Amino acid sequence: MIEKRLTILKNTTPFNLLPDDVLLSIADSLQEIRYNKETLAYRQEITKMKGVDIIAEGEYETFFYDGQNNKRSVEIHHTGYCFGGISVLLNRKKALKSVIVKKGTLVYFLPRKDFRALCSAYEDFFQYFTTDFGNRMQDEEFAHFFKKPPSFEESYIASEQLYSRKIEAVAYRDLISCKPDYPICDAAKLMADKKVSCLFIKDDAQKIIGFVTDITLRDRVIAQCIDAKQAIHTIMDNPIVTIATDAYVYEAILLMFRTKARYLVVEKNGEYLGFLSRNRLLSEQAQSPLVFIQSVKLALNAQELKQKWEKVPLIITQLLGRGVHAEIVNQVITTIADTIAQKVIEEVISELGKPPAKFVYMVLGSEGRKEQTLKTDQDNAIIYEDKANEQRELVRSYFLEFAKRVSDKLNDIGFVYCEGGYMASNPKWTHSLSHWKRNYKSWMEESLPESAIKFSTFLIADTFMAMNKL
Structure with missing residues (x-):
């Protein structure tokens, strides 16, 4: 038997x-x-x-x-x-x-x-x-x-339209615009009349050169007591972030999180058709894992971020269980990881004070390729602006301490230290722009296996966080 x-x-x-x-x-x-x-x-x-x-x-x-x-x-x-x-x-x-x-x-x-x-x-x-x-x-x-799970507690998954619905099927708002010399007060009145929270600025050639939102008016006009009769171009934001009509809804939301954009301009064959707001897209995805990303952005400290990261395996299990393509799952994990890293970077800057130079924080490896998995370590580097000789030590000291704190916080959250040492906290991978140029030049000229590894590692990178970009 x-x-x-x-x-x-x-x-x-x-x-x-x-x-x-x-x-x-x-x-x-x-x-x-x-x-x-x-x-x-x-x-x-x-x-x-x-x-x-x-x-x-x-x-x-x-x-x-x-x-x-x-x-x-x-x-x-x-x-x-x-x-x-x-x-x-x-x-x-x-x-x-x-x-x-x-x-x-x-x-x-x-x-x-x-x-x-x-x-x-x-x-x-x-x-x-x-x-x-x-x-x-x-x-x-x-x-x-297949019958979908009925509640948020049973699943973080929204309707499958999130992954199959294209932007062309979404109702987007018409573009409302004005010229660069338009007075701020008149621009605000136009936004109120048209009931839009985003106004686009066009030049004489009808090219969009910037935009203004409700938040722009609050932070740059009211909070700073700016004369509302000044030209609108003096306070506008840029650059414009666009999405094609044949892109998917999930791609639009991930793009918004990566670029911190609250609005996307919808375009087709080079023509601007309208715009989408992040709030509108998220409101239609009440059970989406992308709403979870928004909650990560609202976390107040590293401890909360750790708790968020610990919930990610459940979300991924649900995604895979619903048959969501592995490439999409990788993008979701990468975006959550990027969002956590951005929050950590912002927290460290608040601790250390404003950076003494423009800089770029690069992620490498699987995260840089947007192929992140749940079991991952840190791979990152920093490029900072060249400064005068008398400031070099001060600038380097700041970014080495900055990198150490970011790395320590990420490790506490769940992104363990890289055993190979490919981290910004390693002095070898935090340098000025001119130093990095010399690195690349020497790696390309040397025919050594070690140089080839370094070149391939740092060539495939995603610059996802830049304060005062280089």
Whole structure:
């Protein structure tokens, strides 16, 4: 009896990934169920899964019932098939599909508690089900019938439109603009009349050269008691951040977080069609992981940022469980990591005071390539502005202390130190612009393996944070 069960387990994916001693323990705890007549064993979204089934003999017919009780997405499964893993892990313990068991079928049943224990103990075993589900979600009919989690507590995932809907399908606002010499007070009145929070500035050639928002008026006019009759171009912001109509909604939101832009200009073939606000896009994604990124931006200190980072694995599990493409998942992780780093940098600047020179903080490696994963270390560097001889030591001292504090805070949050030392806190990778130019020149001229590694490491980088850009 045990030998037969072991043989079935060794020929059933993903149980064949488990060690022999574990399989022996499983085989001993399996319950046998024999069907003497054709039976509707499971009904989609109704039957609660008490565990998983392993077909030892016979046949399962799995399918979805549509609105007219017709069978859709029909599949036939035989000996060596495991049913119920996806349902237990990713569908709130409800049967994902309906199942008709054919007469004479023998099933080995593994209780839910034991199945979850295997998922917790063996990563490959668990990943099989999430990967399988992700592949199935690529099928339009399967995705159509899959019922989404009903609440934020059960899932951070918004409607799948976030990942399939394009900007051209979003209702964007018309561009309201004025000329550069327009008085500030008249510009504010125009914004009030048109009920817009963003006004664009166009030159005589109708090219957008800047913009003004409600926040601009508050911070640069009212707070500083500026004469409201001055020309609008004296307080405008720039540069303009654009998004193409064929881009996806999730790309627009990630772009806003990366650039700190509250507004995107929608363009098609070089023509500006309108604009989108971050608040509008986020309000339509109440359960989106991108709303979580916004909460990261509101964190007040490194301790809060650590708590946020600890929640990321849950978000990523949900994304993968819904079949979201791995490239999108990488972008989400990278954006969260970038946002945390930006917050840390801002916190350190508030501690040390205004930087004595313009600088750029670069991230390297997987984050620089926007391929970040959850298990990551720090890879970064700093380029700062060249200063007069008498200021060089002061400037270098500031940025070395700055880099040390940023690195220490990131390590506390969960981004561990780089074992190879490729961090800005290493004096070798915090230098002036002229020094970095000499580095690159020497690396390109030297035919040494070590130089090639350095060149490739620092060539592929993402300058995501710059205070007073170089």
